[in-house]
Amino acid sequence: MADIVHPEGRRRVVIEEVTPQVDGGRFPVKRTVGETVVVEADAFADGHDAVRCVLRFRKEDAPGWTEAPMQAVGNDRWRGEFTVTEMGEYRYTVAAWVDRFLTWRGDLERREDPEDIGLALKIGAALVEAAADRAPSQAAALRRCAEAMRDDRDPLHGRRLALDEELGALVARFPDRRFETIFDRELRVTVDRERARFGAWYEMFPRSCVSGGQDHGDFRSCEEQLAYIAGMGFDVLYLPPIHPVGLVNRKGRNNTLTAGPDDPGSPWAVGAAAGGHKAVHPQLGTLEDFRRFMERAREHGLEIALDVAFQCAPDHPYVKAHPRWFRWRPDGSVQYAENPPKKYQDIYPFDFETEDWGGVWEELKDIVRFWLREGVRIFRVDNPHTKPFGLWESLIAEVKRDCPEAIFLSEAFTRPKVMLRLAKLGFTQSYTYFAWRNTRRELEAYFTELSRGACREYFRPNLWPNTPDILTEYLQFGGRPAFMARLVLAATLGASYGIYGPAFELMESAPREPGSEEYLDSEKYEIRRWDLDRPDSLKDFIARVNRVRRENAALQFDHSLRFHAVDNEALICYSKADLALSNIVLVVVNLDPHHVQSGWIELPPELAGKEGERPYQVHDLLSGARYLWQGRRNFVQIDPRAAPAHVFRVRWRVRTERDFDYFM
Amino acid sequence: MADIVHPEGRRRVVIEEVTPQVDGGRFPVKRTVGETVVVEADAFADGHDAVRCVLRFRKEDAPGWTEAPMQAVGNDRWRGEFTVTEMGEYRYTVAAWVDRFLTWRGDLERREDPEDIGLALKIGAALVEAAADRAPSQAAALRRCAEAMRDDRDPLHGRRLALDEELGALVARFPDRRFETIFDRELRVTVDRERARFGAWYEMFPRSCVSGGQDHGDFRSCEEQLAYIAGMGFDVLYLPPIHPVGLVNRKGRNNTLTAGPDDPGSPWAVGAAAGGHKAVHPQLGTLEDFRRFMERAREHGLEIALDVAFQCAPDHPYVKAHPRWFRWRPDGSVQYAENPPKKYQDIYPFDFETEDWGGVWEELKDIVRFWLREGVRIFRVDNPHTKPFGLWESLIAEVKRDCPEAIFLSEAFTRPKVMLRLAKLGFTQSYTYFAWRNTRRELEAYFTELSRGACREYFRPNLWPNTPDILTEYLQFGGRPAFMARLVLAATLGASYGIYGPAFELMESAPREPGSEEYLDSEKYEIRRWDLDRPDSLKDFIARVNRVRRENAALQFDHSLRFHAVDNEALICYSKADLALSNIVLVVVNLDPHHVQSGWIELPPELAGKEGERPYQVHDLLSGARYLWQGRRNFVQIDPRAAPAHVFRVRWRVRTERDFDYFM
DSSP, rough: OOOOSSOOTTTTEEEEEEEEEGGGTBBBBEEEETTTEEEEEEEESTTOEEEEEEEEEEESSSSSOEEEOOOOEETEEEEEEOOOOSSEEEEEEEEEEEOOOHHHHHHHHHHHOOOHHHHHHHHHHHHHHHHHOGGGGHHHHHHHHHHHHHHHHHHHHHHHTTTTTHHHHHHHSSSTTTTTTTOSSOOOEEEEGGGGEEEEEOOGGGGOOTTTTOEEEEEEHHHHHHHHHHTTSSSEEEOOOOOBOOOTTOOOGGGGOOTTTOOOOOTTTBBTTTTTTTTTOOTTHHHHHHHHHHHHHHHTOOOOEEEEEEOOOOOOOOHHHHHGGGGGTTTTOOOOOETTTTTTTTOOOOOOTTHHHHHHHHHHHHHHEEEEETTOEEEEEEEEGGGGGGHHHHHHHHHHHHHHTOEEEEEOOOOOHHHHHHTTTTOOOOOOOOOGSSSSHHHHHHHHHHHHSGGTTOOBBBOOOBBBOOOOOOHHHHHHHHHHHHHHHHHHHHHHHEEEETTTTOOOOOOOSTTSSBBOTTTTOOOOOOOOTOTTHHHHHHHHHHHHHHHHHGGSSSOOOEEEEESSTTEEEEEEOTTTTTEEEEEEEEOOSSSSSSEEEOHHHHHOOOOOOOOEEEEEEOOOOOEESSEEEEEEEEEETSEEEEEEEEOOOOOOOOGGGOOO | OOOOOOOOOOOOEEEEEEEEEEGGGGGGGEETTTOEEEEEEEEEESSTEEEEEEEEEEESSHHHEEEEEEEEEEEEEEEEEEOOOOSSSEEEEEEEEEEEHHHHHHHHHHHHHHHHHHHHHHHHHHHHHHHHHHHHGGGGHHHHHHHHHHHHOOOOHHHHHOOOOOHHHHHHTOOOOOOOOESSSEEEEEOOOGGGEEEEEOOOOGGGGGTTTTTSSHHHHHHHHHHHHHHHHSEEEEESSSBBBBBBBHHHOGOOSOOOTTTOTTTTSSTTTTTTTTOTTTTTHHHHHHHHHHHHHHHOOEEEEEEEEOOOOOOOOOHHHHHHHHHTTTTTTTTOOEEEEEETTBBBBBTTTTHHHHHHHHHHHHHHHHHTTTTTOOOEEEEEEGGGGHHHHHHHHHHHHOOTTTTTEEEOOHHHHHHHHHHHHSSSHHHHHHGGOOOOHHHHHHHHHHHHSGGGGGGBBOOOSBBBOOOOHHHHHHHHHHHHHHHHHHHHHHHHHHETTTTTTTEEEEEEETTSSSSOOOOOOEEEEEEETTTTSSSHHHHHHHHHHHHOOHHHHHHOOEEEEEEETTTTEEEHHHHHHOOEEEEEOOOOOOOOOOEEEOHHHHHOOOSOOOOOEEEETTTOEEEOOOSEEEEEEEEEEEEOOOEEEEEEEEEETGGGGGGG
C-alpha cells in the first residue's frame, strides 16, 4: 500500500479558498487602472505552529513576482492586496509556510520555568544562526544576537534579548521557505482603462443627423451635433452599424416587409454592393470622413463606439465570395434568420457549424482588426449570444493582448447564465435587465446581486433605460417624470450607463402598437428629424446629472452600493461611496411618476452617525437644496412633477468654523 | 492577433457549476452503498438551439462510462442521478451537445406557412438520414421515415409524420455527438459501507473491565461485558490504545506528575519495553486474546474500533531504534509535547520535519497495515490535526484502495477549517463541536451548517456528548435529564453518535476541579470499577433510543434534517425523513434540565398538511404515548424529570379503516 508517492512531506501548509476567483481561475477578474485587488485565502498548517502568508502578484510579462504580506483576519483567513497600475493582465497567487522562528518566539513568550527558558534560548540561537546563513547582508548582526542569546546567564534577560522586535523583524526578512506551499493556480486580473468602469454613453443614428435640406445625415452633419452631445456630458458616442445597408429584402418603415424606394433599411442588415463590414455607407461619407469625425469627436471629449453585428444582408459580398459560410436550404436558397413563425429575411446569419468555421472566425476577427487600425477602441457587440462562445473568447483575448485599451460591450439580452458567461470570457461590459426592473423590490434584488454577488468580479453592468429596441411600458406611460427617474436610476446605480437619443431626451414614448416595446416610426427603419431645441427637452437635466457623476467619485464605482430602508414602497433609497469614503452620495427616487410620495428613510450608522450625534447636511446636487438631518431616520417627500429624485451629497463637517464658508 | 488556437470551434456547449464538487474536484464527495448521487450542471449553447445533457459515471476500475439522461430543471440547469452500488471510488462528469434534430423538431412545431413546412421537411429528412448513418441497427426504419417526410405532398401530414414521438425517440438514441462538450474534470465519489453513515459507538477502557478479584481488566474479562454493551444496542465498540503503556514519566492519578507503583498510566502514552504500536499491553492479554475478543464481539453484533495515536512514550522502542524520528534538544534530551507553559513529559511527538520524514510515514502506515491484517476495520484517529495533512491523505487513500470497508474517525477538536480539511482528504467521519452546542440557537446554527452547508458532501459528523477528555458543564450540572437530553440529541441529530461509558450511563458528573472538563478520577490515569447494575443506570433508556434508531430509517441519514419553530427557546424541534419519505421522525427536546417547559411548535405543510386537513398521529417511540395532532401548530409540554424528549414517529393514515388495527 506504500506506492502513493508524496513529493515532499514537510510541506505542511494548506492554501484553500483563494478569492477573488472566477470558476476556479478559469477566467480573470476585472479591475481598472488604479484599483486594488483585495486577495483573501485560507492558509493553515497541522498543529499549532505559526504560519506566514504572502500575496504574490505580477504584471503578466514581468520577470518575477512581487510579494505583499498578508494579515491574519481570524479563522485561518488571510488578507492582502495589491494595486494594478497598468492596463493588461496581472497574475496573482498565494504562498505560505510554517515559520519556525515565529513559533519558537510565541512559545518563548509563554514560558515561565527559567530552566526551560535557558534551553529555549539555545534552540532559538540556532534558529537565528540559520537565518544568518540565509541573510548574507545581515549575517554578522544575526550571529551576534545568536551568540548573546546562547551565552546569557540570566534567562529572563536572555528572553528579553530574544523577543526584541528588531530581531524579530530582521529574522522575518529571511524566512526559511524551503517547504513553503504555493497555491496551485495562478489567478488572473484583466486591467482595463477607467472608461471600462465609468462612462456615460449616447447612442445616435448618424443618418438622422440631417442638416438643412439633407435627406440622409452624414459624418459632416454629425460633426455639427457633437457640441450638443458633449454639452450633455457624455463620454462615449455609440453609432449603430455605419456600413452599407442591404437592398435585398430590405425592411420598410415600421418593419414592414417591403421597403419603399426611399426607405433606408435597417443598419443591422449589413452589406451591399458597396461593401460589407469593412466599408462605410456611401451616404454617410468616406472612411476619410469617418476618421475626421472621430477626430472632431475626440476634440469634444467624446470617444466613438462602433457596432459589431456579425450578420449579413442577402447582398453582402460575403454571400457570393464565401457561400460555405452560410447554411443552404434544399431549394438552393440561403437560410435567413428566423424564430418560427417569425422570419427575418433581410438577415443571413453565419453558419458557425460550417466546415470552414476557422475561415469565418478569421474573417470576423479581421473586421475588428480593421476598425482597430482605424483607431476605434470601443465596440458594442450586437447579439454576441448567438455566436459561439469560443469566438468571443479568442477574439477579445487577441485584441486585448495587443490593444489593452479596447472595450467590448456585450448586448446579450438573453438568459442569465449566457449573459454571465459572455462577461466571464472577456466582454468588458454588458447590457443588463435594468430596463425591466421597475419596482423597488426588483431594483434592490437585481442590483444587490450585481454589486454583491459573485458576478461583481467580472460582470460590469452598463445600464440603458431605452435602446432602439426597447421602449419600456414605464416610459410609455410615465411621462416626463418617468424619463427623469429612469435617467437618475441608470446614472447613479451604474457607473456606466447610456441612453438612446435624441429619442430619450425628447421623451419619445409612442410604441408601434399596444403591448409592443418597439418605437413607433422607429429609427431602425427610417430617418427621423429631431427638434433638439424643443423647450421640454431633458438635455439640461441630463447635463446636470452627468456633471454630478463627474464631480462625485462615489458614482464612478459600483461595488459600494447599499440600499436603505424606506417605509414607502414607491421610494427607493441607496448610497454609494468612493474608496476613501471621502465622497458619499445618497439617492432617493420616487418610482411613482404620477403622485407625490413621502416616507421615512432609515440610514445605517456609518452614514448617519449614532443616534443623538450632531446633525449632518444632505445637499441635493440636482436642485441645489440643502437639508440638515439628524440621526438615522429622516423624512423625504418627492413631487415627481418637479423632479422625481434627490441626489444628495452627504456632508459631515457641520458646525465647524473652518467649513462655515463651505456651506454658504 | 490570430495565433490563439481554438481546437474545435463547433463545440458550442458550455458546462459549468457541476455539483456536487469539493474544491473544484480536488477531493471526492462521500456516499454509502445504495445511496444516490444527484448531479446538477449548468449547460447551455449560444443561440437558441436545443441542448441535450447526460451524466457520465463509472466505478473507477470499470472499462467505460455509463450514461444517464439529465433533465432540464430551468435556468439552463440540468439534473441527473446515479446510484452507487459498490464500495470504492466512482467517477462522474457531464457531457452535452447541441442537438440539431431536436432544434429542427421544435422549430417545425411552430411553423405555420405550408411552404416553409415543405422545405423544413426536406431538411429534417436529411437529418433523419444522417441519424440512419449512425444507427446501423435502425438504418432501414429511419430511411423509410426520411423518405416519407421528403415525399409527402401534404405538408401538414408530413409534419405529423415528422413529429411522431417514436421517430423522435429513435433519432434521440443516435445523436450526433461529434462536437459534444465534456466537463473538463472527472469528479469523484468515495463509496463506503453503511457503517460509515450510520452507527452507535461505545467507548470503553478495557482495563476497567475488572472481573472478580482482578486489578487490571483483560480481553477475557471484556468478553463478559459484550452482552451488556450489545444489549444497549451499540454497533461499534471503540477501545482506547491497547498497547504497552510507557513507564518513563508516567502520569499518576488525576494527571499528577508522579505515578505510584500501581498506577497504570495513560494508554495514550504508547510504548514501553514490551513493545510499541504493534504490540498488545501484556496485562490485556496476547494478540491471540485480542483476536478472540474481536470474534466474540462480532458474535454480539459489535465491531471493534482501535485507537490510532501516533505518538510515543519516552520508553517506546522507536526512540532508541530511530532517534532521527524525534526532535532533540541542545541538552541531549528529546523534545516532549508541550504547549507552553503546559508540558506533557510522558509524550514524545514525532518530528515530521525530520530528513527521514519518509521513514516515519512508512512506519506509521505500517502500524495501520498491521492492524488491518489482524482484521480491524475501524480506526479512531487521535489528534490527526497535529500530523501532516499529506500523511493522512496518502495513508487513507492507500488503505481504502485495498480495503474500501476501512473507516477512519478523525478526533480533531481544533479550528473549523482544519477539521474540514481532514474530512476532505479522506477521513470517513469526524468528531464535532456538538459537545459545546447546548442552546437551541447554537444547535440549530451548527446542524444547519453540517446538514445543508457545502461540507455535507464530505464531512460526516459523529456526535459524542462525552469523551474521556470532555465532561461538559451541561452534564456536570444538569443531572439525569441532561444526560438523557444529550443522548437523544446525539442519537437523533446524528446518524452516527457515540458515548464514553460506563461513565455516561452511570451519569458520572464530577470534574477534576471547578471549571475543568476533565473527569475527577479519570479513567485515563486509573482503573475504575463501575457498578453496571446500579438501578439509576441509563442503560435501558439508551437501549430504547438505539432500538428506535434501528427501526426508523429516518434517523439513519443526516441530510434530511429540518428544524421547526417553537415559541419557547428552551425547546428544540426538528424532523428527519428517509429517502422515500415513508418514515418521518419528529423530535422535541426540552433543553432545560431543571424545569417543565411547554410551547407551541409549528410544522411545515409537508409534515402537517395544509390547515384544516385531517388530523395525524404522533407516536412517541420513547414513551409509547400517542397524540392526535391537527394543523401546523401543536402544543407540547415536557417534564425533564420524566423524560426530556419526545421522539415521535409521524403517522399519517389516520381514520382509514384499513389502518384501524395499526393504531390499536
